[in-house]
Amino acid sequence: MVKRLIYTGMLPALLFVLQSSTTENTKEKILEALFDKNRSINTLMVTMQSRERINGDYIAKKSLFRIIRDPVKIYIKQYYPNEGLEVLYNERKYGDKAIVNRNKFPWVNLTLDPLSNSMREDNHHSVFKSGFHFFVSVIEHIHKKYADDPAKGFKYIGTVQYNDRACYKLIFEKPDFSYGKYVVQQGDNLESLSRKFMINDYMIYTANKNIKSFKELTPGTEIKVPDEYAKRIILYIEKDRHIPAGTEIYDDKGLFHEYIYSDVYINPHFGDDVFDKEYKEYGF
Helix, strand or coil: CHHHHHHHHHHHHHHHHHHHHHHEEEEEEEEHHHHHHHHHHCCCEEEEEEEEEEECCEEEEEEEEEEEEECEEEEEEEECCCCCEEEEEEEHHHHHEEEEEEECCCCCCECCCCCHHHHHCCCCCCCHHHCCCCHHHHHHHHHCCCCCCHCCCCCCCCEEEEECEEEEEEEEECCCCCCCEEEEECCCCHHHHHHHHHCHHHHHHHCCCCCCCCCCCCCCCCEEEEEECCEEEEEECCCCCEEEEEEEEEEECEEEEEEEEEEECCCCCCCHHHHHHCCCCCCC
């Protein structure tokens, strides 16, 4: 009788350990499949709906992206709020500037530095982070960072329906999310800092009133930088294709931005003319 009572008492704990181990293994497999797929993508066509917090308000956008990662070529067409706005970046053909068709008077194309304030206005990311490659790299960075302490990393919630697709849902939370001090080094800009620390450069921009330029920072200046990409990340991954379906990002003030990916084409063939301003579909 005593042996039976001891066994019965241990069973729930044993089942909990087994269930936790299974969940952890499932999470690992889901994330590794996501990382492997991300590394395999060189060309991408995707439509993205977004909400980004700008000066306390949320700006909703919907845009089409055509992307080649190597060599970098990017085309963006916005459906709203600036219908018909187009951006083209093709360094081999047009140098290191982006060509912008504002689709409004005066009817002239602009040639702008992709990291300039003019290009970054009302945008949480530069054109170089178009698509979802950088974001998945951030997820991989966080996953590796907390590999020895899974309790602090991503947690697998389960399978859900998201935007009419069967998706895995994972959540990352950092309750002690905060900003630390960093001394600007020679050659630093917000884009390089975001890649160095795998954080969001727009968070740095808004947290430092002394920063006036996305591209130019003064060496020796002390600035505040977030200690993680976000306080909370909700991630949806397509169950069949192992690609992001959408994400919600929260900082210490609440929802920072939300992205929903649809009409995703992985490694489509793009002819050279697709990244030419004279391409028949474009209005440059």
